[in-house]
Amino acid sequence: MDLRGEGDVWLRCLSDHSVFVQSYYLDREAGRTPGDAVHKIYPAACIKVFDLRQCHLQMQSLATSAQKAAQMQAAAVAGVSGLAVGAPRSISAAAGIGVDDLRRLCILRLSFVKGWGPDYPRQSIKETPCWVEVHLHRALQLLDEVLHQMPIDGPRAVE
Secondary structure (H helix, E strand, O other): OEEEOOOEEEEEOOOOOOEEEEOHHHHHHHOOOOOOOOEEEOOOOEEEEEOHHHHHHHHHHHHHHHHHHHHHHHHHHHOOOOOOOOOOOOOOOOOOOOHHHHHHOOEEEEEEOOOOOOOOOOOOHHHOOOEEEEEOHHHHHHHHHHHHHOOOOOOOOOO
8 A cells, every 4th residue: 555645545456366446436437336346456456546635625515515404304394494403413414424434535435355245245344355444544534524624513493
């Protein structure tokens, strides 16, 4: 693995066997639903597997969408067109997006020689003989900043 710039990650396969990677960046590049694919990296290949800027933009977008969905749900529950008193205090269960969903954007999972997922007999990376999970600290720092910039309480309706 090679870190380039402030946080982009490239993977070079130096083995005679393929490496398999779960990468939200590669999912996006391939037009796949995030998290549903495992990408095969062939011997001698060098490929970008993580883009810090794209990850940060995606975090911001998902966090904003989740917050808006929570505010809209709170307003609907209160029966007002504005936002309700007592709006949810966290990133939104209403939108189905939580902190763990955002944290997954900051992780790469790799297995060696054997793949996993819907295209392979092994459904979980834990069923492969050798695997690692890489937590990207700079991306996690940016996630922390995104979460701290969100208001604890959304705007409240005028009573």
